[in-house]
Amino acid sequence: MGTKSQIIEIATALFQEKGYNGVGLNEIINACKISKGALYHHFPNGKEELLIACLGSLNEVITKDIEEIFDQYPTIKEAMKAMIEKLIAKFETEGTITSYTFSSIVSEMGSLSEAVRIACSNLYTKIEGIYSNKLQSDGLSEESANSIAVTMTAAIEGGILLCLTNKTSEPLKMISQVLLRLV
Amino acid sequence: MGTKSQIIEIATALFQEKGYNGVGLNEIINACKISKGALYHHFPNGKEELLIACLGSLNEVITKDIEEIFDQYPTIKEAMKAMIEKLIAKFETEGTITSYTFSSIVSEMGSLSEAVRIACSNLYTKIEGIYSNKLQSDGLSEESANSIAVTMTAAIEGGILLCLTNKTSEPLKMISQVLLRLV
DNA sequence: GTCTATAAGACGATAGAC
DNA sequence: GTCTATCGTCTTATAGAC
Numbered sequence: 054m055g056t057k058s059q060i061i062e063i064a065t066a067l068f069q070e071k072g073y074n075g076v077g078l079n080e081i082i083n084a085c086k087i088s089k090g091a092l093y094h095h096f097p098n099g100k101e102e103l104l105i106a107c108l109g110s111l112n113e114v115i116t117k118d119i120e121e122i123f124d125q126y127p128t129i130k131e132a133m134k135a136m137i138e139k140l141i142a143k144f145e146t147e148g149t150i151t152s153y154t155f156s157s158i159v160s161e162m163g164s165l166s167e168a169v170r171i172a173c174s175n176l177y178t179k180i181e182g183i184y185s186n187k188l189q190s191d192g193l194s195e196e197s198a199n200s201i202a203v204t205m206t207a208a209i210e211g212g213i214l215l216c217l218t219n220k221t222s223e224p225l226k227m228i229s230q231v232l233l234r235l236v
Numbered sequence: 237m238g239t240k241s242q243i244i245e246i247a248t249a250l251f252q253e254k255g256y257n258g259v260g261l262n263e264i265i266n267a268c269k270i271s272k273g274a275l276y277h278h279f280p281n282g283k284e285e286l287l288i289a290c291l292g293s294l295n296e297v298i299t300k301d302i303e304e305i306f307d308q309y310p311t312i313k314e315a316m317k318a319m320i321e322k323l324i325a326k327f328e329t330e331g332t333i334t335s336y337t338f339s340s341i342v343s344e345m346g347s348l349s350e351a352v353r354i355a356c357s358n359l360y361t362k363i364e365g366i367y368s369n370k371l372q373s374d375g376l377s378e379e380s381a382n383s384i385a386v387t388m389t390a391a392i393e394g395g396i397l398l399c400l401t402n403k404t405s406e407p408l409k410m411i412s413q414v415l416l417r418l419v
Numbered sequence: 420g421t422c423t424a425t426a427a428g429a430c431g432a433t434a435g436a437c
Numbered sequence: 438g439t440c441t442a443t444c445g446t447c448t449t450a451t452a453g454a455c
Binding site: 077078079089090093099100 | 429430431433434435
């Protein structure tokens, strides 16, 4: 079923870029070239159901994407370096970053439901898990690996915000250097 | 001039918590117990003018607050530790963090104006500057201090997002430990 | 400087035809 | 499964009285 997954794909990018409240259903159906009726056929409970579907899809995409990079490189140092470089390259060509971030949705959580919070929490947990596993296979203790994994997740999410705000990829470049010094 | 500054104060907290698009003018005037006419008297250009006033006010408040903490402690290590502990204490008593974060506004920037982006950029630059100065007075080179300052800014902003998402202060506690190891 | 009343439009959501 | 038409609500913003 192409339509439903196409809606999810397009809506995900819009939500990441502008936030949940920053995107209207009209904007989504225009971008997808479908009608309001079609949208509500696939998501009978409306906009928030669509958002949660987007977060679920994002979970799969991000996990697959990051795991692929992490399988390519033997140590966390190399894998992390490659991952952030990919992020920077995308930012420099496209002018925006949507890849591994959903801070736009998280930061509006004060006006969203508990189901959304849990979906976001699952996503962060999954990302942290990938980092932590690689750190442990590099020889770190579980406790130490978890702390660094959380810091990496936070620094990258924050770094993306800084890049978008300053319209330059410098913050992520600096952060990459500093994070690599941690391991 | 009580009214105008009161509007700014209340609106700032709401914007930080729910994002720019997550807060309506009606919510703001109800919280301030004023009328729509009064709001537009003080901010003739409407909601975005109010937002920019809020970011300017936030600039003063955050700077003063962080500088006060940083003046109290001789090294960045102690100052940063105290700052994050203050953040955690506030989160644990109030259940939310609005203090030194405006990611909610930044992350909606895709749907906001250039003037807003610049106001946010100024804020991040100012915070980074405080960290960097302290790092340099601790003996680090300018280049090294700047990299670490940016990483600290990003990690704290990201850490706040993780705390709000997971409804626990653990992420900031872990991040504090790791960041302090950097200096 | 603050108020009420109102405008014009966008919002999310629904009904019913095809 | 997709469409159009519509509903009620909420949005930002304005006008004009006091």
